[in-house]
Amino acid sequence: MTAAPVLEADGIVVEYGRRPPLRAVDGVGFTVAPGEVVALVGESGCGKSSLARAVVGIEKRRSGSVRLNGDEVKPLGLRRRGTSQTGLQMVFQDPNSSLNPRRRVGDQLQDGVRAALARGDAGSDPADWLHRVGLDPAMVDRYPHQFSGGQKQRIAIARALAARPRMLVADEPISALDASTQTSVAALMRSLSVEAGAGMLFISHDLSVVRRIADRVLVMYRGRVVESGATEAVWQDPLHPYTRALLAAIPLPDGEGRVPVAPADADREGWLVEVPGALERTL
Numbered sequence: 001m002t003a004a005p006v007l008e009a010d011g012i013v014v015e016y017g018r019r020p021p022l023r024a025v026d027g028v029g030f031t032v033a034p035g036e037v038v039a040l041v042g043e044s045g046c047g048k049s050s051l052a053r054a055v056v057g058i059e060k061r062r063s064g065s066v067r068l069n070g071d072e073v074k075p076l077g078l079r080r081r082g083t084s085q086t087g088l089q090m091v092f093q094d095p096n097s098s099l100n101p102r103r104r105v106g107d108q109l110q111d112g113v114r115a116a117l118a119r120g121d122a123g124s125d126p127a128d129w130l131h132r133v134g135l136d137p138a139m140v141d142r143y144p145h146q147f148s149g150g151q152k153q154r155i156a157i158a159r160a161l162a163a164r165p166r167m168l169v170a171d172e173p174i175s176a177l178d179a180s181t182q183t184s185v186a187a188l189m190r191s192l193s194v195e196a197g198a199g200m201l202f203i204s205h206d207l208s209v210v211r212r213i214a215d216r217v218l219v220m221y222r223g224r225v226v227e228s229g230a231t232e233a234v235w236q237d238p239l240h241p242y243t244r245a246l247l248a249a250i251p252l253p254d255g256e257g258r259v260p261v262a263p264a265d266a267d268r269e270g271w272l273v274e275v276p277g278a279l280e281r282t283l
C-alpha cells in the first residue's frame, strides 16, 4: 500500500503583473509521499521557483490548492499573524537569506528545535544538529559570518530540519556551493529528510545530482509539468521531447555542455500542443 501523500498540490497557477499577466506557473499539480525526494527540473525561467514559493505560501497563487497532511496551506498573507507553518520548511539558494547574521547559530537552531517540541515532536539539541550536518558541535556559539558558504548552507539545512518539518522545499540549495561540496550536501539533505520521514521537493539545475538523490522527477517547461515519473524511468526513456533535450544537455565529462533548446525545426508552442498535459508514468 502506498503511504498517503504528505503534500498535495493541485492546479497551481502563479501570475505576475497585469495586462497581460505573465503566467509563470500554469496549472501544476503533484504529490510527495513521506520520505520521498521529488526533483523539479527545467530550464531557467520555466517557473520552478515560482511554483516552490507558491507551495510554501510565500508567493500568491492565482488559483490552486496545497495540502500538507490533508490541511490546507494558506498563502502567508492569509495566515493568522504569528502563525508559522513549521511543518513546511524552505531552504533557499543563498544561506544568508535563511540565517540571521546577528544571532549565534546555536540560537537559530534552537528556534527549530523549539518548534518541533511545541508540536510534540522529539527535538535534538543544536550541537547535535551541527554534528549531523558534519560540523563541529563546539561551533554552536559562533555567528554565521564565521562559517564558509557551504558550512552556512549546512546550518540552514539543519535549521530547517530541526523543526522536524513534514515537508522540505529546497530551491537550488546547492547551486551557490563550491562544486566539491554540492553532491555531499545534496546527499546529506536526502539522508536526513528520508530518516525524518519528511517529503522533499528538490529544485536543481544539476541533473547528475538529481539522478543520484531523487526518487521521482517533475520536468517543467514554460510553466507546466510536461513529464513526471520515477527518476530512472525518465532517464532511461524520456517521453517528452523537451525532457530528451534537457537530458541531452547534461554537461559532458570534459565540461562541454549543450544548452537545452527546442529542435531548430520545432515550434516551441507545438511541443506542448502536441503533448497535452503531463506525461505521467505509472509508478
Ligand SMILES: Nc1ncnc2c1ncn2[C@@H]1O[C@H](COP(=O)(O)OP(=O)(O)OP(=O)(O)O)[C@@H](O)[C@H]1O
Pocket: 016, 017, 022, 024, 042, 043, 044, 045, 046, 047, 048, 049, 050, 051
Ligand atoms: N516577482 C516577479 N515579477 C515578475 N516576473 C517574475 C517574478 N518572479 C519570476 N518572474 C518571471 O516568471 C517566470 C518564471 O520565473 P521563475 O523564477 O519561477 O523560474 P525558474 O525556473 O525558477 O528560473 P531559474 O532556474 O532561473 O531560477 C520568468 O519569466 C520570470 O522572469
